[in-house]
């Protein structure tokens with residue numbers, strides 16, 4: 001299978017994934033970051049009733065519309081209405097009520113005079129300047145929202161503003177899509193866990209942890225299957241288990257052309273349809289993506305730590321978003337930024353250069369990570385929040401020139 005370009009790989013991968021249908025109903029307390037799976041509406045108008053937008057005095061507009069500081073109007077204060085109380089009186093001409101922000105308007109009040117434009121004299125209030133229009137500083141019932149209309153549609157991420165809306169719509173529980181389950185396995189005879197003692201020639205498995213964090217950050221449910229030796233029989237059993245327990249499988253290593261790279265063959269033996277096998281991207285060329293009849297999508301990611309993460313950011317993240325039920329185009333976020341350094345690439349593959357996207361005096365700047373841009377160098381990957389993209393054919397972006405940056 002021929003190597004394909006990044007954009008083709010992206011399209012193929014997104015087509016392999018369908019949004020989850022299964023939902024669960026959870027407490028609003030647990031809903032942060034989840035994807036809404038129901039339409040939300042409320043039986044209440046918002047505001048629920050006419051209320052005051054200010055601390056001040058409730059009046060009848062016609063009583064005070066002609067007043068001024070030279071010609072103030074004095075009204076009798078007949079009652080005080082704090083927020084939370086249902087007013088019991090009806091205001092007549094010549095009367096005012098003391099009222100506070102959020103308090104319900106009594107019958108007869110149509111306008112609020114802010115406290116600052118009044119002068120209190122015993123049980124009377126002197127109005128020193130007229131309201132600009134009838135209804136000034138009144139939040140009218142239903143002006144923000146009318147009962148029965150749709151407040152939120154399925155497919156949005158529930159963050160703090162949506163939580164506020166759900167709370168106000170009196171939804172103590174909410175129906176969300178279930179989290180996508182993602183199995184992770186690290187392949188390689190050389191790998192040990194971080195708690196094992198390093199022997200000569202071994203490599204500590206960082207991918208398992210990095211990928212787990214990536215899945216958690218993207219709303220998935222990681223299933224960590226650990227380290228698997230480069231033994232075709234054992235690998236095959238682990239892959240079968242992974243395919244049967246997860247919506248997506250991420251394995252790292254074993255997809256290159258080395259003697260111990262068995263993944264592609266095993267996927268074929270298990271009936272996986274290989275959809276991607278090599279992408280013109282650097283780092284991350286040896287990417288294998290296969291689809292299984294049970295719907296599972298398998299990503300055989302390169303073993304090098306930077307390659308594995310770049311592949312996740314560029315290809316797995318959009319797939320995971322689509323799977324999760326999130327509506328939208330499922331594309332990575334690209335920004336234009338001024339490069340603080342010269343950036344170079346060989347030009348044969350779309351090249352992703354890691355560093356930091358910063359906002360300096362209102363402009364985005366891309367700052368190249370210190371140290372070697374080597375796909376095994378996970379050390380200078382720390383603090384990366386942006387990947388500068390040099391398309392095929394571009395070998396140099398000079399300092400001060402604009403570059404496209406994938407924002408992480």
Ligand code: AMP
Pocket residue numbers: 186187188190191203204205206207208252253254255256258302303304305
């Ligand atoms: P492979 O694609 O299996 O040949 O792996 C390429 C490189 O990535 C080798 O140097 C591996 O030792 C390294 N590597 C593979 N898997 C991991 C892992 N889970 N964590 C850290 N490095 C890894």
Ligand code: MG
Pocket residue numbers: 187188189230253254260303
């Ligand atoms: Mg390997």
